[in-house]
Amino acid sequence: MKNDWTPVHSRKLANRLMADCLAVLSILLWIIVAGSSSAWAQTGQQALAPGHVSYYPRVIRLQNDNLSPKRLIASFDQGNTGLIYESLDNGITWSANPVGSIKETAGPFNCCSGLYEVPQPMGSTVAGTLFWATSLGTDQANRTASSIRIYKSTDKGRNWSYFSTPVSGNTGLWEPEFIVDSLGRLVMYFSSEEYKSSGYNQLLAHRISTDGGLTWGTDVIDVGVNDGLKRPGMAVVRKLPDGTYFMTYEICGLGCDVYFRTSPNGYAWGDASQLGTRIVSTDSHHFAHAPNMAWANDGSLKGKLLVVGQTLLNTADNSFAAEKGRVIMVNANGGAGAWTEMAAPVESPNIGDNPCPNYSSPLLPSVDGTQVLEIALDFWNGRCQAYFQTGSISAPVKTIFSPVNIPSGFYRLLSKNSAKALAAVNCFSAGAIIQQEDFSGSSCQVWQLDALGDGYYHITSSNSGLAMEVKGCANNLGGTVQLGTSNTSDCQKWRLEESGGGYYRLVSKNSGLVLDVNACSRISGAKVQQWEWVGGDCQRWKLEPWEQIPLAVEEFITDRLLIHSSPDSNRLTVRGPFSALSDVKVVLTDILSRPLITKMQSISYDSTQLEIDSRHLDSGIYILQLQQGKRHWVQKVVIRK
Numbered sequence: 001m002k003n004d005w006t007p008v009h010s011r012k013l014a015n016r017l018m019a020d021c022l023a024v025l026s027i028l029l030w031i032i033v034a035g036s037s038s039a040w041a042q043t044g045q046q047a048l049a050p051g052h053v054s055y056y057p058r059v060i061r062l063q064n065d066n067l068s069p070k071r072l073i074a075s076f077d078q079g080n081t082g083l084i085y086e087s088l089d090n091g092i093t094w095s096a097n098p099v100g101s102i103k104e105t106a107g108p109f110n111c112c113s114g115l116y117e118v119p120q121p122m123g124s125t126v127a128g129t130l131f132w133a134t135s136l137g138t139d140q141a142n143r144t145a146s147s148i149r150i151y152k153s154t155d156k157g158r159n160w161s162y163f164s165t166p167v168s169g170n171t172g173l174w175e176p177e178f179i180v181d182s183l184g185r186l187v188m189y190f191s192s193e194e195y196k197s198s199g200y201n202q203l204l205a206h207r208i209s210t211d212g213g214l215t216w217g218t219d220v221i222d223v224g225v226n227d228g229l230k231r232p233g234m235a236v237v238r239k240l241p242d243g244t245y246f247m248t249y250e251i252c253g254l255g256c257d258v259y260f261r262t263s264p265n266g267y268a269w270g271d272a273s274q275l276g277t278r279i280v281s282t283d284s285h286h287f288a289h290a291p292n293m294a295w296a297n298d299g300s301l302k303g304k305l306l307v308v309g310q311t312l313l314n315t316a317d318n319s320f321a322a323e324k325g326r327v328i329m330v331n332a333n334g335g336a337g338a339w340t341e342m343a344a345p346v347e348s349p350n351i352g353d354n355p356c357p358n359y360s361s362p363l364l365p366s367v368d369g370t371q372v373l374e375i376a377l378d379f380w381n382g383r384c385q386a387y388f389q390t391g392s393i394s395a396p397v398k399t400i401f402s403p404v405n406i407p408s409g410f411y412r413l414l415s416k417n418s419a420k421a422l423a424a425v426n427c428f429s430a431g432a433i434i435q436q437e438d439f440s441g442s443s444c445q446v447w448q449l450d451a452l453g454d455g456y457y458h459i460t461s462s463n464s465g466l467a468m469e470v471k472g473c474a475n476n477l478g479g480t481v482q483l484g485t486s487n488t489s490d491c492q493k494w495r496l497e498e499s500g501g502g503y504y505r506l507v508s509k510n511s512g513l514v515l516d517v518n519a520c521s522r523i524s525g526a527k528v529q530q531w532e533w534v535g536g537d538c539q540r541w542k543l544e545p546w547e548q549i550p551l552a553v554e555e556f557i558t559d560r561l562l563i564h565s566s567p568d569s570n571r572l573t574v575r576g577p578f579s580a581l582s583d584v585k586v587v588l589t590d591i592l593s594r595p596l597i598t599k600m601q602s603i604s605y606d607s608t609q610l611e612i613d614s615r616h617l618d619s620g621i622y623i624l625q626l627q628q629g630k631r632h633w634v635q636k637v638v639i640r641k
Helices: 008-034
Strands: 046-048 055-061 072-078 081-087 100-103 110-117 130-136 146-153 161-169 173-180 186-192 203-209 220-223 231-239 245-252 257-263 285-288 292-296 304-308 311-314 327-331 340-343 363-365 371-380 383-392 409-415 421-424 434-437 447-453 456-461 467-470 481-484 494-500 503-508 514-517 528-531 541-545 562-565 571-575 583-590 595-602 609-613 620-628 631-639
Touching: 055 110, 055 363, 055 371, 072 110, 072 130, 081 110, 081 130, 130 173, 146 173, 161 173, 161 186, 161 203, 173 231, 186 231, 203 231, 220 231, 220 245, 231 292, 245 292, 292 363, 304 363, 340 383, 434 481, 434 528, 481 528, 562 631, 583 609, 595 609
Parallel strands: 110 173
Antiparallel strands: 046 383, 055 072, 072 081, 081 100, 110 130, 130 146, 146 161, 173 186, 186 203, 203 220, 231 245, 245 257, 257 285, 285 311, 292 304, 304 327, 327 340, 363 371, 371 383, 409 421, 409 447, 409 541, 421 434, 447 456, 456 467, 456 494, 467 481, 494 503, 503 514, 503 541, 514 528, 562 571, 571 609, 583 595, 583 620, 620 631
16 A cells, blocks of 8 residues: 555545445435446446445456356445445446445455455365455554455355455555465465564565465565665566466555566565566556556467556656556566557546545456456546446557636537537427527527536526536437536536547536537437547537627617616516517626626517516616617616615
């Protein structure tokens, strides 16, 4: 475990307590808007374990299983409980609820749990036994007894029982990882803070069991520097086809950069004081924090090593790379030579300052070694949520689009493909479908954009104030875009990103999918939906400010408006020769021409008046400007309260 967060353990505990509270408040909403994961489409990253706060994911493919395809088992930490999920279709869908759980009663919280299938009979432990091993006593502000405890299951993760405690201490023991060494013995790697008196801030060690995990030997240090600073940790180990064992790990105290080393047998890793080899890609990037790793058997001589880290840095200056949280590194030569970059199936951009986003994301290659399943964490409405997706190992890194910050205000949005305007049908109604239309100046075609930060905007109809959202907060391709009652959910947040030539793409924060015209149609009335980014012109939008009414003297008409205030001074009623069934643009400014109210208002067929909310206006002199078609009115308004 790292110490670059200060204090890391109390911060992690606070984050998890906050997330647990938020989960209770949001679980009902999640169930309503997300539903069962088994109903979701295959394409696009999807939520796993909806309704549950999730930390430290792990995933394995069972080898001792009579199903075809073999089932996948995933685990997550939640408070003092481990949650177990399964997939019977190679990770396309997952159980809607846990198939098993382990409640640890020895401490208030557990952390950094490992999941492992025993591959062969070892002592009294039968092949196919599942181990779930967890760290205890390490999430307390004042450290007490620490240990790593193993629970086992012999029924594919349904039922669990305590099995053994491989290691105990008084300061900190973390991140258990298992493998069988070249002598057929079970090895458990772990991070230890138990050697501080000898100058080791933290080190990586292992213990060996010769009876299938029931009893364990003493510590053997694998990576450690007794300078009181460096903290090797978070080891992940895989055996390669030539018998070599490959280990990745982080070294905090050096920026938590990701390193590797090899062993001929799984129990001797060379000079422990040597740091190893830092992984740097051909794009001059390196990972920092919380690495994970897998080996893919793609039929080539050495297969492919896949490594992921929490965040990505530019090696030249250690600045954050634009591709952070979106990259896996690949090596086809047992770790030697070039490391190239591929697109991570799950995107979770972050700066490595929290044990949620992209933290120790597990990778599971397909049986044929051409694809990889990734499970990665990210925040959803303030809660740490797991997401999963499978992608090609040869997938190129996606183009990174920069967010833009445009002034909040009124805009029309025009499709590059059709030059038609984004519009709502019956824009005064929640649930109204959004489509493209020829621009007519209707308030249903004018949108108010309010900046939320980091390139995200809340987009509302200038007519009704209803917000543009994805129906049901869906994550699927083709999800309907509609108007909904304004709220703070991620499915009403849209990120503006430059896509070239003065056009933008609009990305749903909830799904990561973009605003798209169905079938790239050029006809009026074509539905707007969310879709994965393919770079088409029907996914690119031009934003044009809807200009305020100019104050030209010849446009003054002052003798045809009747303005009066309601008795409670909460609204102004304006009567005039307005055309029915046509919108009026309303702008109210102070005497310095600073806009205070800007909106579009519809005039019904039986009315010649409009109302302006004046509750927030102080006593004073204001200028009211109205525009309907080519007709303009400008009139002084005196408010007395």
